[in-house]
Amino acid sequence: MSHTVMQLLLAAIVVLPLLGAVAALLPAPPGLKGKSPEQAVLRHGVTVTGVVLALSIALAAGFDHDHPARMQATTDLPWIPALGIRIHLGVDGISLPLLVLTALLTFLCALYSYFKMPVGPSPKAFVALLLVLETGTLATFAVLDLMLFFLAFETVLIPMYFLIARWGGEGRERAAWRFILYTVLGSVVMLLGLLLVGLDGGTFDMVALATDNGSSLSHTTQVIAVLAIGVGLAVKAPMWPLHSWLPDAHTAAPTVGSVLLAGVLLKMGTYGFVRIVLPVAPDGAHTFAPYLGAFAAVGIVYGSLVCIALARRGGKGDLKRLIAYSSVGHMGFVLLGIATLTPTGVNGALFANVAHGLITGLLFFLVGAIKDRYGTSDLDSLAGTTGAALYGRAPRLGGLLAFGAVASLGLPGLAGFWGEMLAMFGSFRPADGLSRPAFLVFMALAGLGTLLTAAYLLVVVRRVCMGGEVDPAAEKAGLMPDGPALADVRRHELAAWSPLVALTVLAGLWPAALLGLTDPAVQQLLAGGN
Template sequence: MQLLLAALVVLPLLGALGALLPAPPGLKGRNPDQAVLRHGVTVTGVVLAASVALAAGFDHDHPARMQATTDISWIPALHIRIHLGVDGISLPLLVLTALLTFLCALYSYFKMPTGPSPKAFVSLMLVLEAGTLATFAVLDLMLFFLAFEMVLIPMYFLIARWGGAGKQAAAWKFILFTLLGSVVMLLGLLLIGVKSGTFDMVALATDNGPNSQLSHTVQLIAVLAVGIGLAVKAPMWALHSWLPDAHTAAPTVGSVLLAGVLLKMGTYGFVRIALPITPEGMHTFAPYLAAFAAVGIIYGSLACLALVRKGAGGDLKRLIAYSSVGHMGFVLLGIASLNPTGVNGALFANIAHGLITGLLFFMVGALKDRTGSTDLDALAGTTGAALYGRAPRFGGLLAFAAVASLGLPGLAGFWGEMLAMFGAFEPAAGLSRPAFLTFMALAGLGTLLTAAYLLLVVRRVCMGGTPHLAPIAPLGDGSRPDDRAPGEPAAAEAPALPDLARYEYAAWSPLAALTVLAGLWPAALLGLTDPAVQQLLGGGK
């Protein structure tokens, strides 16, 4: 177990180095590009297998206890240690990261995005995986910061070198927002370490009672500083504006990893660091966090409704990016409730969002490959998608992902949002219940708006537009042979649209299956997170 967790972090780094080396003669395949893409599939597959083995060997009877721990002194003068561990909060995120990265590598093997050498692409994707896995595995504040920052450069280059229109501006916006947030976060982490005398997250989470080394003022400053950095990555409304541009410009696998994994790093930091280490500061700022979350839910939904409107020229990829602002608002609302129900809902919504939005971005990328556009007006027109008739399996799966995203009961998206609102209905002691009831009502309105824009997406993309019919001249017997007037040429038939390919089945079926499984059997995930959350909110006792 101990070696498995360490291997999860180290193997992608070794694989990234291996991707830059020449392929052995017997493994070159048809060309060197194929060899390095196959190398990416192999390494991410091994990492996924290790994460599944870690989950299988995890003591599910004690999910609140840190397991598979490694604790080695690294920089004694600064009290920084290489401290790794996994509990019921971090285990699902580790498996989700390994799964999504493997599926992205598999998809890229068949559909490599246009850009520079695949060697650099595979290497950057593996470095990104290593940084994300390390973020969820480390238990030292400085190591957390290093892992948190480690993912920025790979994602910047994935957007800037393999992205679409506007990729340079989007990549710069991404890196500037996240770096500025991280500088402020580093100051907060250093303040915690200096005032408490340790950067160990387990020790800090345990020693947060009346005898804590962190005064109320220190906690307020620390939460504000750390929270800004985490909120940028979350993404919280008002600090989210980098996200739509980054998603729209990123290649398909970049969008999948950004939505499915990177956004979770911010919300995970709130749960792992802010809640247990600075509880008094979180209690003070919780109403403000909940207010921003509720505004984000409404704002994201209204932005999506504006994009889906006929004639607005909205981009489907951009619409899904704005939907993430709303969905992650539910995660932040659950965290801000400061009670086990809300925090469990936030953790569940994290996983559900990764599965569902990852599937949506995969499908939108494939739709662009088929039609050449993600413009909703083009997709809804007579020359657009109309997927139910032209590619029924593709259209059916896209409709499934959309209704899962709107929170249909029985699918994964339902439980997290419902529990987050339940948490806001009865927030922790000392928080204003009328205020949180208002936030809950806004979140409930957001679910209705979410259903509206996603059903409109299904209507326009899967069913096609409703073209204007020319007047039909009846024949002598009153019959109408077709939908055109005499002398009017018949409308050209839309070109063939390929349905799901075998590699798309392989890459997307696990996400669809897990969406159904999590919706029908939520106890599988909640049974892991709840004991850990109860201990975390109880001061680690």
């Protein structure tokens, strides 16, 4: 495929959702209204996100897979010459999988919403916000200028705030405020770090800075820059102990909000570490790598222990909250892989990023479906008074939940396995100059985290899918868990979830497809773009 066509494809992928968001707010043309204007605007959302997904697949098909380390489909135009800021776009083997993942998840969310619109105000606003969110996330993975990266990074915050605050569940306003305050405060610090790198390095161009590999930045500048940029990225990642906004946001968000938050937004933070911190300020990254590894290892164990507490009987755990805390643990593996500063660890981190997006996106879809059917996602209620027992009452739904759980715990042959294993391999032999004993401890803690993850996820499957628990008070009141059969997986749910199941299996059985894209790009990035 010619360079011009690839250029146009990438530009269209980034800009089209924004144009679609503007169009969503306009009155529907008379011939397209269908049964109602609401239905027309939801159909518009499905169409726009579908076109963006088709374009991203075309971009992936036209991508030169023989040279994934080279920036492709590049556009480089002056934007604010006085400040040296340019509209610089491009994709390589690191950003392409995340671009396609974002387009896929947003399309599946739009499709799901067409049939199951979250309860709330105007569908027009909902579709417009969904499309603005997509533009921001796609741009984050496609831009190659530090200031444009920051703008794209921030663009995502406003639509996600409103999706939680206006279409969320109980406690949504508090959760939305915590989300926006944490991320904005982190972003302010990150902006200072980006400005320091750009002004000291003489350019905001990420490719030029990566090729320079920090040679024009003093050691002190690099350390300060990595600390500042790292804090902003760590909040989004979410790294322990900067994660506390996440469980509230997930619990309160509507189903599609949770899917996009886990599947796409968390990836922006870890992508920033790989794209900006490692190649642009290698000395600073080396200084902070042991601390990042330590926080990651603690986060893995902490997330798992909280999940065990939520999963046990009488723990009053919410299934959405449990999966949110599981994200803290899973993203800990991503951060640990990055902290090793080795090609093995960073490749593992990028693989785990994509796997987490697929598996946790599926799990949040499933929990949303369970909540729709039972009216609650409280684990004690599901296992006790309502007697979920999904295997007997909705076997396909129960089977999918069990599949999502075993994929999430890292079963070999599914996507969750490879990223976590490679991150631990990287910890076994970290980059030169890093303390090997310290990283062996982190590896041991990560291994413990995988065992704890298996423990709580199997408890969840046993309680929700098998049921069999009877609350004595409920039995006395005559509320026995022998309920009628529930609606099993519906057609639109099957359409929205099947691609995630298929890709989870495909990535697990054929990891080379993804690693073949990321590895040459990672090798070049860690070598300084030479």
